[in-house]
Amino acid sequence: MSGKEFSGAEIIINSLVDLGVEVIFGYPGGAVLPLYDALYGQDKIRHILVRHEQAAVHAAEGYARSTGKPGVVLVTSGPGATNAVTGLTDAMLDSIPVICLTGQVPSHLIGSDAFQEADTVGITRHCTKHNYLVRDVDQLSRIVHEAYYVATSGRPGPVVIDIPKDIQIFTSSISHSGAIKHRSYQPEVKGDIDSIRQAVSLMVGAKKPIFYTGGGVINSGPAAAQLLREIVQLTGAPITSTLMGLGAYPASDRQFLGMLGMHGTYEANHAMHDCDVMICVGARFDDRVTGRLEAFSPNSRKIHIDIDRSSINKTVRVDVPIVGDVAHVLEDMLKIWKATILENASQSYDDWWAQIEGWRERDCLKYRTSDDVIMPQYALERLQELTKDKDVYFTTEVGQHQMWAAQFLKFEDPNRWMTSGGLGTMGYGFPAAIGVQIAHPDALVIDVAGEASIQMNIQELGTAIQYGLPVKIFILNNEYMGMVRQWQELNHGGRYSQSYSDSLPDFIALAKSYGGHGILVDKPADVDAAIKEMIETKGLVIVDCRVEKLANCFPMVPSGAAHNEMILPDDDEAGNENKQEFKGGAALV
Amino acid sequence: MYHTHKEIELAERHTLSIIVDNEAGVLARVIGLFSGRGYNIEHLTVAPVDLSGKESRITVVTVGTPHVIEQIKAQLDRLVPVHRVADLTESGPHVERELALIKVHCNNGEQQAALRIAEAFRAKTVDSSFDSYIFEVTGKTEKIRAFIKLMEDAGLVEAVRTGVAALTRGSEGL
Structure with missing residues (x-):
């Protein structure tokens, strides 16, 4: 001492x-x-x-x-x-x-x-x-x-x-070493075993269960993600994730319904609305997830696993609260589930899955393709396809591109997706990518950006160059603060007040001026070549990907609407009969 | 076009006891939580209570719906220097006391009335001049309020209250 x-x-x-x-x-x-x-x-x-x-x-x-x-x-x-x-x-x-x-x-x-x-x-x-x-x-x-x-x-x-x-x-001369025992702060990691038993019995009796998982699974560590996979596959229930939780469960698995919430999938939001038992694991019923609270999953019994007691019953009343660390609770839950299910007939959710497949067929992420203009969704689909076999990490800024990235990039593992969820901080993605690249020098680290967000911390080009960090900045450039413009179109009569990105820099020249490499791409046919060039270039790269200027990010649950009141992509070719107009109120918060 | 959420539960008055580390800024943390999240504080009392001075006891009287009270307790509980949070209103019978000092300026005739009322309320006279008194009175909040109200007609100058201090009845501690 x-x-x-x-x-x-x-x-x-x-x-x-x-x-x-x-x-x-x-x-x-x-x-x-x-x-x-x-x-x-x-x-x-x-x-x-x-x-x-x-x-x-x-x-x-x-x-x-x-x-x-x-x-x-x-x-x-x-x-x-x-x-x-x-x-x-x-x-x-x-x-x-x-x-x-x-x-x-x-x-x-x-x-x-x-x-x-x-x-x-x-x-x-x-x-x-x-x-x-x-x-x-x-x-x-x-x-x-x-x-x-x-x-x-x-x-x-x-x-x-x-x-x-x-x-x-x-x-x-006083110095401490090793772990410290705190006088007052000693969070409980083990969940109450009776509550876990109660949760399992609810799950066993469910006809239409769903797992709703969040960033807490990732914070809990790799064991939590592993246990989550095990219990979801054992139960055969569908699973949806918040923005922060993407990667905890593999996106390619059939049981994964995609992200839920304001820009979540049709199937995830409908399944949340219609389920009879909801198992919330390390998520916090954020307003971007629940939509209008009174209409949120009205007929379900809710189980909530969270290490923070103040997250429980904060906005949504739950039936079985379990305060504890996700990995610890899931471990106990798995044991009890296995023991319980031995005594009962095996579960079958065939009717539930048939209903979900019906929602899936709506193909809610479909977008109008074009040979002339790059659709932002297309650029991300190609980015996903050309990076899927690589050791890749994605960060994002905040806005439309962030939501499209959450929809179109497929995360198979935790800790691969860094985004500003709660605060929604424009300018987060590029410095976050620098931090990721420092930790993983040989990995491919891509910041999916918008032309407005990237300017909020553009000065970090100097940092990336100084330390030889080969971060890739993939700008979906639509010359608008896209999400602001989208809300102005939907809620404010198309009056695009201050949302146009005027006087943009030449991003290619900007990259060069710092000693990086710039790639301009504005034709759908050239997207693959641009992405490949970005990946193959050794150092820092900015891709200025000029996309459709007025594309909207759908599906969308307007603020103040319920999960089953979504605006779906405007599909011109199929006609508009399926389009649901939202007639209620919306608040820009 | 804007959607607003209305609370339908009725507000209740709760007395909370909070044991905290007696460190710099701890009171600001507790009060900041109330103001930052829009909770009410009706009374606040704080002082170190153990002889070593390491721990302080904060008593807060707050008003909110059962849902809000539940949140207040959970939010307080997760503050790092907070050891324990107890809801005295929920945990059963408890004793609440407040102390007040009341200064009155009496004209002829008011003097007798002031002293009579003070006696009825078992208030002590702790200062006196030719035409004024300071009374010290302890009791529940309602009693203090009633006393001050009566003193308004007996030449009330000013009053100061300590806020509520409270303990549960019986042998159990917090």
């Missing part, structure tokens, strides 16, 4: 090394100079210099989401910390473990409106799982270990440690 004296900065680095941290994403500044000095000349932790602090947090999120390990961020006081706030909020809403070290003005200047002073713990209190202001260098090592524990335990999330500059310089 004690011995040699180290400076606060050294204690932080030593503690991070002790915790197995290998990479820090950061940006230096006055209040963290001692920490940067401690990073200098050591080789245990690699520092990745970003071009904006928001990008540092997104890169850490990409790193975390693709590895299962927490991401670590280091920024300076004041603007460094406030720039990180969007990233922290993003990590908060998507439950991503991030440890963010922020510099602070020296202790005696706190509260004096000093240069680059901001009340970082005050500002980040609402967008972190927990935060610390370090007032005593002797506490520093414990706090770093505790922050790591809090960020990664229970429902993961971002933790800020605000460290005044003097604390980084003061010395102490």
